[in-house]
Amino acid sequence: MTDRLEPAPRDDLFAPPEPGTLSRPAPQPQPVPPAHPYAAGPGLVTPVPAVGQQAGTDRPATPEPSAGHSTTEPPGVGDREPAARPPARRPRGGGAALVVAALVAGLVGGVVGDRVSDRVDPDRPSDAALPVSGTQGDGAPAAPSRPAGSFADIAAGVLPSVVSLEVRREEGVSTGSGFVLRADGYILTNNHVVAGAATRGDITVAFADGSEHPAELVGATADYDLAVVRVEARDLTPLVLGDSDEVVVGDAVLAVGAPLGLESTVTAGIVSALHRPVQAGEAAQTAFIDAIQTDAAINPGNSGGPLLNAAGEVVGINSAIAQPPGSMSATGSIGLGFAIPANQARHTAEQLIETGRATYPVIGVLLDSTYRGEGVQVATEAQQGQAPVTPGGPADQAGIRPGDVILAIDGRPVSMSDELIVAIRARQPGDAVTLRVRTGEEERDVRVVLQEQASQ
Missing domain, CATH: 2.40.10.10 (Trypsin-like serine proteases)
Incomplete structure (x- = not known):
């Protein structure tokens, strides 16, 4: 249906x-070879300016002097006669004294420099050596460690399982992220990261150790924005x-x-x-x-x-x-x-791995996006040949009629169409939800069992 x-x-x-x-924060576009001019498409975002040339951050050029600007001294100052300088005094024996002082200073500097050089010479032991951070008591380097559960500890454990993906097409190159789902090469990412590879395009997965592997698209769903790809690798560490x-x-x-x-x-x-x-x-x-x-x-x-x-x-x-x-x-x-949420991702990923496609739940109604008022209103008329309430569908069986207003789902109020759709899609087909429905001036609770719909 x-x-x-x-x-x-x-x-x-x-x-x-x-x-x-x-x-979407999505795939990061890369420079395109001149032979293939960049053309933005699904999943691509506006290219980010090159490092050092980001929009709005260029430093202004040094301004040129404006017309009529004078670089001379203020009036009345530059016209004065320069003050007479007193005659220079000849030193009395000072020339020799300065030369001797310079020689003495050079000699002392050389001696001091030699002594300092002796102190820092790595081949000579020193009684003044101080402990260095990151070494043990005997001077040997100590293995870095972080408290269990710290951000650094978590990052060290997960980074080997997080990957970057590159999708190369004629229109250009886009990049995104993903992570290992299973040890036998299954990787989860967003649909919009790999959407360009659904019809044509090559996917490359890069791991934290620098290794790269070509990947194939296993399955994807635009409705949940999730996709699974697979690489020919074994013994990976899943998250x-x-x-x-x-x-x-x-x-x-x-x-x-x-x-x-x-x-x-x-x-x-x-x-x-x-x-x-x-x-x-x-x-x-x-x-x-x-x-x-x-x-x-x-x-x-x-x-x-x-x-x-x-x-x-x-x-x-x-x-x-x-x-x-x-x-x-x-x-x-x-x-x-x-x-x-991970719970939604788990369910959808399992479907994509098993069948290559995913499903989502529906109640079988069209919603009127022009409605302004409390709750969300079911459409009153058919749209593009589709009835406001699907005959025999979950809502129809629960007694919901065109023009009814849905006020809440499982006790949670809804005021926009998106809120109701998202709340339903967070469930699974076969789940039962309770809708608060108003018909005219009458309000009632109805139980609706969600039906399965194939994802895009």
Whole structure:
């Protein structure tokens, strides 16, 4: 059946939310050979200015003197006769004294320099040698260590399992991040990182040790913005997918990836909010994410990399960043990054590995994006041949009718179409949800069993 969760098709449905704009931090475009001029396409962002030539940071040239500007002294000063200088005095025997003093100073300097050289000569033992940081008592280098659970300790454990991906097409090259899912070569990333390879293009995976492997696309879904690729490698170290339902606001997190193409970059922050309804991407490939919000710095190129908790477990997949109003592309972190919860990623990745495709849950209604009022309204009329309520679908069986207003899902109020869609897609097909529905002046709770819909 067709996707019945989408709001009624309208031009303004996919307009960026105000006051900020949500955008994917996604593949970092690279310079394109002259023979293949760059053409922005799906998954590509505006190229980042070269290092040292970033927009708005060029130093102004030294200003030329303006017309009529005088470099002479002020009037009345330069016209004066210079004051007469007193005749120079000839030293009385001073010339010889200065020469002798210079010779003495040179001799003393040479002696002192020789003594200092003796002291720092590495081949000579010194009684004044002091302990150096990073050495043991006998002077041997000490192995660096960090407390268990520290950011440095977590980073050391996960970096070998975090990769950067390069997708090369005729239009150009884009990069992103990912991490090892299974020891036999399966790697998880964002769909928009590898979207260009779905029809044509080569994927290369680079590991932290510098090794590179060609990869094949196993499966992808634009609805959840997730993809799985595989390399011919064995004995890889997978990262552990944690329980994202246990994440709370204020938890410390690390974001790992390749922002701006800089591999093995680690940034730290906290979980700043949960259940953010994020709609990222173009209208044709929109992902609805029940996102974890973090202030850990996420930039273009971080897409697909892991968001880790204090135990080194993956609790999210970094996927989108917010931009100030008026920004049309991802320019960098402003402290508002969004990650796909790990529980959703686990379920979707398992489907992609098994079948190459994913599914998502629906209730079988069209939503009216023009409605202004409390809750979310079911469309009153058919749109492009689709009925407002799918006959025989979950909502129809629960007694929901065109024009009804959905006020809450499982006790959580909803006021925008995106909020309801995201809340439903955070569940699984076959799950039951309770919707608070208003028909006219009457309100009631209805139980709806979610139906499965094939993903794009």
